[in-house]
Amino acid sequence: MSATTVPPGYTAAPVLPxxxxxxxxxxxxxxxxxxxxTIVVGGVLVxxxxxxxxxxxxxGTKDPTALAPAKRTRPPSxxxxxGTDMLGRDVYSRVLYGARVSLTVGFSVAxxxxxxxxxxxxxxxxxxxxxxxxxxxxxxxxxIPQILLxxxxxxxxxxxxxxxxxxxxxxxxxxxxxxxxxxVLSLREQxxxxxxxxxxxxxxxxxxxxxxxxxxxxxxxxxxFICASAMITEATLSFIGAGTPPIIPxxxxxxxxxxxxxxxxxxxxxxxxxxxSITVLAVNLLGDGLRDALDxxxxxxx
Amino acid sequence: xxxxxxxxxxxTVPVVLLVALFVFSLLYLAPGDPAAIIAGDQASPADVDxxxxxxxxxxxxxxxxxDWFFHVIGGDLGVSIFTNLPVSHMIAQRIEPTVSLMxxxxxLSLSCAIPMGVIAAWKHGTIIDRAVMMTAVFxxxxxxxxxxxxxAYLFALQLDWLPVQGFTSIxxxxxxxxxxxxxxxxxxxxxxxALIARITRATxxxxxxxxxVRTAKAKGVGQRGVLFVHALKNAAVPxxxxxxxxxATLIGGAIVTESVxxxxxxxxxxxxxxLRRDYPVIQGVVLMFSFIYVLxxxxxxxxxxxxxxxxxx
Numbered sequence: 001m002s003a004t005t006v007p008p009g010y011t012a013a014p015v016l017p018x019x020x021x022x023x024x025x026x027x028x029x030x031x032x033x034x035x036x037x038t039i040v041v042g043g044v045l046v047x048x049x050x051x052x053x054x055x056x057x058x059x060g061t062k063d064p065t066a067l068a069p070a071k072r073t074r075p076p077s078x079x080x081x082x083g084t085d086m087l088g089r090d091v092y093s094r095v096l097y098g099a100r101v102s103l104t105v106g107f108s109v110a111x112x113x114x115x116x117x118x119x120x121x122x123x124x125x126x127x128x129x130x131x132x133x134x135x136x137x138x139x140x141x142x143x144i145p146q147i148l149l150x151x152x153x154x155x156x157x158x159x160x161x162x163x164x165x166x167x168x169x170x171x172x173x174x175x176x177x178x179x180x181x182x183x184v185l186s187l188r189e190q191x192x193x194x195x196x197x198x199x200x201x202x203x204x205x206x207x208x209x210x211x212x213x214x215x216x217x218x219x220x221x222x223x224x225f226i227c228a229s230a231m232i233t234e235a236t237l238s239f240i241g242a243g244t245p246p247i248i249p250x251x252x253x254x255x256x257x258x259x260x261x262x263x264x265x266x267x268x269x270x271x272x273x274x275x276x277s278i279t280v281l282a283v284n285l286l287g288d289g290l291r292d293a294l295d296x297x298x299x300x301x302x
Numbered sequence: 303x304x305x306x307x308x309x310x311x312x313x314t315v316p317v318v319l320l321v322a323l324f325v326f327s328l329l330y331l332a333p334g335d336p337a338a339i340i341a342g343d344q345a346s347p348a349d350v351d352x353x354x355x356x357x358x359x360x361x362x363x364x365x366x367x368x369d370w371f372f373h374v375i376g377g378d379l380g381v382s383i384f385t386n387l388p389v390s391h392m393i394a395q396r397i398e399p400t401v402s403l404m405x406x407x408x409x410l411s412l413s414c415a416i417p418m419g420v421i422a423a424w425k426h427g428t429i430i431d432r433a434v435m436m437t438a439v440f441x442x443x444x445x446x447x448x449x450x451x452x453x454a455y456l457f458a459l460q461l462d463w464l465p466v467q468g469f470t471s472i473x474x475x476x477x478x479x480x481x482x483x484x485x486x487x488x489x490x491x492x493x494x495x496a497l498i499a500r501i502t503r504a505t506x507x508x509x510x511x512x513x514x515v516r517t518a519k520a521k522g523v524g525q526r527g528v529l530f531v532h533a534l535k536n537a538a539v540p541x542x543x544x545x546x547x548x549x550a551t552l553i554g555g556a557i558v559t560e561s562v563x564x565x566x567x568x569x570x571x572x573x574x575x576x577l578r579r580d581y582p583v584i585q586g587v588v589l590m591f592s593f594i595y596v597l598x599x600x601x602x603x604x605x606x607x608x609x610x611x612x613x614x615x
Contacts, residue, residue, distance in 0.1 A: 140320030143599075144592045147554030148572075152328045152588050155576060232445045236558050239447060242576045255447070259561075263466065266455055273448040281443035288439065 036293050042285030049279050053099035064093040064249045076267055083267050085257055094249040095271050101250035102231045102279060105165055109230035110223040112169040117176025118219060122207050124177065125184025135181070138174040146171045150233055151242050159245040164237060168230045179222055183215045217294040224287030228280045235276050251276045303607050310603045314596055321592045322374065325585055326367050332581045379586035384578050389586035392571060399469045399567035403490065404556055406483050411491035412498065416541070419502025420529055423510060434499060441496030446555040450489035450562040457485060467564040486563045490555045494548055501544040505537040512536070538609040546602035553591050 033040050052059065076083040083091050124134040141149070153167035187193055188211070196206050237243030238252025239259075246253055251272035258268030345353075354360050361369075373380075379389035422434040458466040464485055470478040509515065510533055518532045560569030568587060575583035 136316065136320065139317055140324055143317050143321045143596050144324060144588065145550040145553040145595055147557060148588045148591055151557075151572065151576060152325070152584060155579065155581065155584050156328060156331055156333070228443065235445060236447070236554070240558060240561055240573045240576065262451065263459060266451070266459070269451050270455075273445075273451060277444045277448055280445070281440065284439060284443045 036289050038285045039289030039293060042282045042287075042289055045278060045282030046286055049099055049275075049282065050103060052096055053103050056093075056096040056100065059096055062090045062093045064089060064097040065247065075265070083265070085254070085268050086261055089249075091254065091268055091271055094254050095251070095275055097249045098251045098254060098272060099275065099279070101161060101244055101248060102234060102276065104161065105168065105234040106227040106231040106279075106283065108165045109168045109172060110227040112165065113172035113176050113226055113230075114219060114223045116169065117173045118180050118212075118215065120173070121177040121180025122184060122211065122215075125181040126188065126203060126207060126211075131181075134177070138177050141170075142174045146229075147233060147236060150237055151240075154237060154242045159243065161244055161248065164234055164243050167237075168233050171233070172226050172230065175226070176219070176222060179218060180215050183218060184211055187211050187214055221287055221291040221294060224283055224290060228283040228287065231276070231280055231283070303611075306607065307604060310600060314600050317596055318593065319371075321596065322371050322589065323367065325589045325592065326370055328588070329581050329585045330363065330366075374589065379589070380582040382575075382580055382583050384575075384580045384583075389582050392583065393568065393586060393590060396566065396568045396571045398471065399565045400556055400560070400569065402469075402472065402479070403483060403486055403559070403565065403567065404552055406480075406487040407491040407494065407552060407556075410487050411495040412545070414491075415495040415498035416502050416534070418495075419499040420506055420534060422499070422503040423506030424525075424529055426507060431503075434503070438496040438499050441492040442500075444492070445558075446490050446493055447558045447562050449492050450486065450559055453485045453489050454563065467562075469563075469565045469567070486559045486565060489562070490552065490559045493555060494552055497544060497548045497551070498541065502537065502541055505540045506533055509533045509537045535609060539606055542602050542605050542609065546599040549595055549598045553595065 085091055085094070120134060124131045144152075149171045150167045153170060154163065157163045157167075193206065193210055196210055201210075234243055234250065235252035235255070238250050239256045241256060243252055244250040246257070254272040255269050258265065258272075262269045351360075359366075370380075377390050379393070381388055382392060385392070418434050418437075422431045425431050454466055457464050465482055468482055470482045472479045506529075514536075515528060515533055518528050523532065556567070557569035557572050559565070560567045561573055564570075568591075571583065572587050574580075575587065
């Protein structure tokens with residue numbers, strides 16, 4: 001670099017650190033964005049919601065459960081960005097903390113239903129005798145409309161976030177189970193699996209090494225859709241009073257509380273509704289993008 | 303074909319039994335001992351035992367299940383803990399709004415979704431296709447109660463075109479009936495529409511690349527004839543399948559939509575029962591909706607024979 005003359009009274013800026021990606025890397029990143037715009041948009045939005053949920057206490061929020069009867073049902077203002085609800089609680093704080101419940105439920109259900117469903121599906125797809133019984137039981141479970149099953153399960157137990165996760169996981173597991181079983185049934189006819197069986201590989205090893213890796217791609221796509229569906233189910237359950245206990249601010253709860261007043265104070269209902277819709281949309285976009293990226297054959301069709 | 307129909311009907315029997323078993327187990331596992339509740343606080347353990355025996359609650363699980371199941375078949379769903387009315391009676395009182403809502407929703411969403419999907423497949427890759435698919439993703443991602451509030455805010459509160467909430471029986475008149483139901487049906491139907499539009503587009507894309515479609519075009523069948531007669535009929539089987547499966551979301555959505563629009567239907571009955579922990583009512587509603595769901599899917603399976611006479615399983 002040639003020495004540039006620095007005017008008197010100024011100091012030369014230090015050499016900029018190499019934080020920007022090199023042109024080649026930049027090309028690769030832009031290429032990814034161009035090819036999979038839905039993954040990027042969905043991923044960024046999901047990441048944003050996760051950040052909001054984690055950083056909720058530092059984003060100018062107050063105690064989301066603090067009552068202030070003197071300041072009931074204030075419209076959105078500089079002091080209360082999303083207004084206050086009928087008990088004087090700050091809606092902005094409640095909505096931000098509500099992100100924690102939704103995301104926790106979404107991710108936990110995706111993990112629980114994913115792991116349990118995969119295990120049952122793998123075993124069931126590989127052992128004919130268990131298969132018949134398990135699949136009939138799954139058919140039975142799937143014959144009960146999902147929300148109703150979740151409602152019935154929640155009616156049995158105490159309202160808590162943990163029970164909501166368990167109830168929704170039970171309703172989602174049969175879907176995963178069927179998906180994995182289907183993949184297993186088609187894979188076990190593949191020559192390489194037959195070869196593994198012929199060469200005396202033990203069944204658990206075949207499942208773990210040869211079958212499981214091939215189920216991962218459809219499983220990941222399914223998991224994102226389950227995550228989105230679980231967030232809607234949680235909000236629905238809370239909205240009708242069968243979900244997260246009212247003391248915990250969740251989007252469904254905030255809407256349920258705002259319901260009585262919504263014709264005069266619609267903002268109490270609309271702010272959590274907007275957050276819920278954006279989050280679910282983001283997760284669905286991510287799932288759509290993943291499906292397109294992982295299964296180009298399907299991408300052309302759907 | 304007759305053998306197929308009989309076989310399909312027989313195949314639903316174990317499913318119905320399984321569903322009934324699940325639902326019965328729910329009440330069986332429900333917290334609280336009915337005998338102790340009926341006996342009251344001052345009853346001695348001997349009294350409680352006597353009541354339990356007289357109610358038959360001391361019999362083995364399976365005996366109680368089949369006893370209950372035959373009552374259900376005979377239309378006896380038990381008695382509500384809260385109102386002391388027969389559950390079947392309570393359901394019968396509330397069924398009209400719910401059935402009206404679901405039928406209107408089905409009609410509306412199918413009559414929008416199928417043309418949308420067909421046009422998207424026909425204009426594959428164009429702006430129209432993208433617009434339809436984006437609408438579908440949005441419809442898919444927005445919970446029906448959110449759409450419900452949005453629609454009610456726009457068309458009822460702001461524009462004042464339609465009533466905000468409530469239900470009018472069709473016996474009062476078709477116009478008030480439709481005015482009350484159009485917003486809930488739209489809110490509920492959007493998710494369903496998204497689902498059907500997507501699957502219609504996907505199967506139509508498949509069908510449109512088949513040889514017989516080319517033949518039909520070659521022999522001079524018009525664009526509309528090719529799309530709606532030759533292609534759509536062959537795409538019908540997957541579409542009807544999804545309609546059957548999607549019926550579950552319709553049922554779930556109806557419960558919530560009724561809360562939003564204050565419609566006195568089965569959804570409200572369910573929500574009230576949850577809040578009061580009225581287990582027989584919850585059980586009755588879950589059982590009834592599950593049976594309807596199973597029957598709808600049986601109907602779908604039987605429809606296959608109409609759309610695709612090749613089907614002989």
